[in-house]
């Protein structure tokens with residue numbers, strides 16, 4: 283029956299695409315150095331080649347350009363063509379857009395959870411919920427980072443793209459609810475990762491305009507950087523130098539929008555490098571396509587092995603997200619994440635509100651409801667009382683302006699790890715990804731504690747004016763079980779537990795990371811172990827997610843490593859000229 287649901291979600295996405303409006307042109311307006319790959323010469327040469335102009339790739343390339351010639355190859359288009367498209371109010375539409383020019387490439391992990399990969403200059407920061415919060419100092423130390431350089435790098439990012447959020451009625455109520463149920467102390471507005479409840483930063487300004495990692499290219503030296511769009515890297519090229527034991531990366535092949543192949547080479551100089559910043563899915567995928575990965579797996583796909591590296595694609599992980607939707611009799615503001623509860627047991631509570639899902643949402647929901655009933659053949663799994671509540675809920679959703687909010691939890695870590703394998707040798711295809719949500723019982727325990735906290739917040743005094751008195755928490759739970767947001771089996775019975783709720787209704791918060799695990803695929807300088815002139819710098823190197831949400835640390839890492847690399851290039855202690 284899985285395929286029917288998959289077809290259904292597909293239809294759902296197609297509908298959302300219509301809502302969002304199609305066809306945007308592709309010219310990149312903001313920077314003269316950002317151009318379509320179709321205008322690139324057949325052969326190029328640079329000091330650094332950055333693969334992926336995403337959340338880490340942009341700050342990295344901007345920093346490297348202060349001291350060397352840099353090429354960025356990004357498979358997606360420009361985020362600057364239509365600012366409305368990335369405004370906060372189009373968060374859902376943008377994510378659900380499945381047109382070829384979409385900034386989002388959907389995939390479904392083998393766990394049955396719908397997920398998304400960014401495909402645009404600026405990467406995930408063009409698609410995400412905007413919340414900005416640093417890693418804990420413990421995470422920074424464990425990663426082996428220089429704390430003062432990390433601090434400077436965070437600030438460099440914050441000066442350009444981070445804002446204090448407005449905190450209107452819904453976000454304030456959830457903050458107060460968290461304090462009421464004991465997620466203490468209150469740390470007010472801060473980027474720091476501290477136990478308790480706080481307000482974090484956001485990359486949306488007060489008009490809802492999104493600022494992204496692509497804006498960090500404003501720091502670049504325009505004379506020394508070229509960024510090509512719709513430039514899909516096919517593989518990294520290696521050569522074997524006499525006298526050197528290890529294969530050395532020396533160039534890449536990329537394909538433009540018309541299907542024309544180009545080659546980019548490193549200028550000859552012992553210091554030049556290729557840097558992979560293609561994200562947690564893209565970086566391990568491209569390593570494998572280039573011959574670095576588990577030898578037998580590569581051979582099965584007809585790929586010539588450069589380095590037998592069994593760890594490529596391993597330890598990829600995704601933090602499970604579980605949610606409850608809270609319909610409200612009072613209007614609420616449109617908001618994505620602004621406040622967060624950092625619990626001592628390792629669950630992070632976040633919230634959004636007023637997300638409009640379009641006028642046909644209630645119809646769609648009814649359809650989904652019917653579809654699931656039809657499919658299971660047991661429409662009466664739910665008590666008539668709860669069915670009444672759900673019917674009320676659906677009627678309430680007929681209101682085109684959705685009133686209410688969603689409270690979500692993400693667990694730290696996670697401890698459960700998965701793996702990634704190639705399905706095909708086409709770099710445009712999604713590889714097969716398995717996350718193994720809740721495989722480790724500790725992850726499940728944390729999820730249950732988090733759900734209990736969410737329920738307590740929903741029942742808090744602070745939220746009472748946003749509650750329908752006759753819509754119980756149990757009805758909200760039942761509702762979530764009716765919405766097939768994932769392809770996993772539901773195990774509803776009289777003794778339904780929060781454990782089962784976590785497992786059955788798991789979604790993604792899109793913080794997947796790993797796949798190029800530290801000390802196994804990359805060393806402490808992010809150099810790929812076993813080859814020369816190749817690093818990986820992005821979320822694929824994280825051993826767990828940093829802070830409550832990763833983007834602050836992904837952008838920081840791009841800047842941080844750019845500084846380290848360029849300073850090393852001109853070693854002898856002084857900084858390269860022109861560093862901001």
Ligand SMILES: Cc1cc2nc3c(=O)[nH]c(=O)nc-3n(C[C@H](O)[C@H](O)[C@H](O)COP(=O)(O)OP(=O)(O)OC[C@H]3O[C@@H](n4cnc5c(N)ncnc54)[C@H](O)[C@@H]3O)c2cc1C
Pocket residue numbers: 333334335336337338339355356357358377398399400401402403404405406407409410411412413414415513514515516559560561562564565568619709791792793794820821822831832833834836
């Ligand atoms: C819907 C959503 C909501 C989120 N919400 C938040 C949030 O509120 N706060 C937060 O902190 N984090 C959030 N995140 C997570 C965060 O955005 C990501 O962790 C982060 O952007 C990952 O950065 P990255 O540099 O590792 O990868 P990416 O930003 O994905 O960059 C990889 C880039 O490489 C390009 N690429 C891949 N393969 C190739 C190839 N073969 N050739 C050329 N280019 C290629 C891609 O197009 C992409 O631009 C969210 C993510 C999503 C998707």
Ligand SMILES: *[C@@H]1O[C@H](CO)[C@@H](O)[C@H](O)[C@H]1NC(C)=O
Pocket residue numbers: 428429430431432434
């Ligand atoms: C850490 O970074 C700072 C720059 O922020 C630098 O002055 C210092 O020397 C670095 N420390 C080490 C041990 O490299």
Ligand SMILES: *[C@@H]1O[C@H](CO)[C@@H](O)[C@H](O)[C@H]1NC(C)=O
Pocket residue numbers: 476477625626627
């Ligand atoms: C936050 O809570 C965790 C878990 O109890 C604890 O290990 C950690 O030390 C706390 N951090 C601070 C700064 O108090």
Ligand SMILES: *[C@@H]1O[C@H](CO)[C@@H](O)[C@H](O)[C@H]1NC(C)=O
Pocket residue numbers: 649650652653656
């Ligand atoms: C559910 O089943 C009924 C009767 O078989 C059918 O008419 C209806 O279209 C089905 N609904 C969905 C959404 O599949």
Ligand SMILES: *[C@@H]1O[C@H](CO)[C@@H](O)[C@H](O)[C@H]1NC(C)=O
Pocket residue numbers: 670671674750751752753
């Ligand atoms: C719940 O309350 C609302 C008004 O607050 C009312 O319109 C609705 O009929 C009630 N539903 C039930 C099932 O009692």
